[in-house]
Amino acid sequence: MPTQRTGRPLRIATWNINSVRLRRGLLAELVKALDPDVLCLQETKCPDELFPLEDIRGFGFPHIAHKGMKGYNGVAILSRLPFAVRDEDPDWCGRGDCRHLAVSLDAPGGPLELHDFYVPAGGDLPDRAANPKFAHKLDFVAEATAWSAARGARPRSVLVGDLNIAPLENDVWSHRQMLGVVSHTPVEVAALTGWMQAGAWHDALRHFVPPEEKLYTWWSYRARDWEASDRGRRLDHLWVSPDLAGALGRHAVLKPARGWPQASDHVPVMIELLL
Structure with missing residues (x-):
């Protein structure tokens, strides 16, 4: 049976932690702030035998x-509720590089x-022919799109x-200035939009946040004062199947986490589902 506490929504959070061993202490701050039932991590940068389970x-x-x-790479799912790991999903681009889990x-x-x-991420040059990292990114999303379809x-x-x-104009600090920057180029936006549509994702x-409003989950380490400049991007996403759209209760973007000591450049994001 689910171990989620009775009478509360299911809270699912995601965070690119940028090294789970370096920032394991910040997980306590995240739990205190968001109290998630499930936390999905990316860029754990940790071989399985060294993962800080205890x-x-x-x-x-x-x-x-x-x-x-x-x-580099690495994903993890931490949960208060029991689960069974799926082992039938693809090895994306045949690389075995730990980008999907x-x-x-066992939810309500x-x-x-x-x-x-x-x-x-795709490197710095938005050119498939000149930049193998960008080609890999587009190929990865194309495979995920075909899988969803x-x-x-x-x-x-x-x-x-x-x-x-960052697919929408207000998912970046300046749509005009970011059109040639990897993460917001038209080819990437079209690719991500195609993936969403292929799986009918919501x-x-x-x-919760209308498209005409700014929404960011990432602020570069390169900024001298990330908060003052506020040149963010929405790189972190939560999608739900159409039948769950009506169960969405609220969301949270934990922007203060960007100012934590030894912060990741991404912040945790959460949704609540009223199941």
Whole structure:
């Protein structure tokens, strides 16, 4: 049976932690601020044998799945609710590079399919021919789109993660100035939009924040004062299947986390589902 506390929504959060071992202490701050039932991490940068299981169990997550490698990439799902790990999903681009983890969550009302993605960043040059990293990003999203199209809209499904694309004009600080910058180029925006449409996914953050309003989840380390300049991007996403759109209760973007000591350049984001 689900171990979620009776009478409260299901809280699902996502965070590119940018090294789970370096920032494991910040998980306590996240739990204090958001109190999630499920937390999906990206860029854990940790081989499986070194993943800090005991520390994370101490933060209230007895159920943990992780897929990692030394120095880069890596995803993890931390949960108060039991789950079964899915093992039938693709090895994206045949690289085995730990960018996707999925579980069937023992949620109120029945199993909930949860996917945690870390899409390639794509390097600095938005040119497929000249930049293999950008080509890899586009190929990854194309494979994910074909996968979603083949499966169709799946009921009781959630997809979260650092998708490394800010699709809407107000997902970046300046649409005009960002059109040639990797993460907001027209080809990337079209690719991510195609992925959403292929799976009939519903954008849970924009469910609450209208498209005409600015919405960011990432602020560069390069900014001398990230808060004053506020040149952000929405790179982190939470999507739900159409049948769950009506169950969305609220969202949270934990912007203060960007100012934590040794902060990630991404902040945690959460949705509540009234199941």
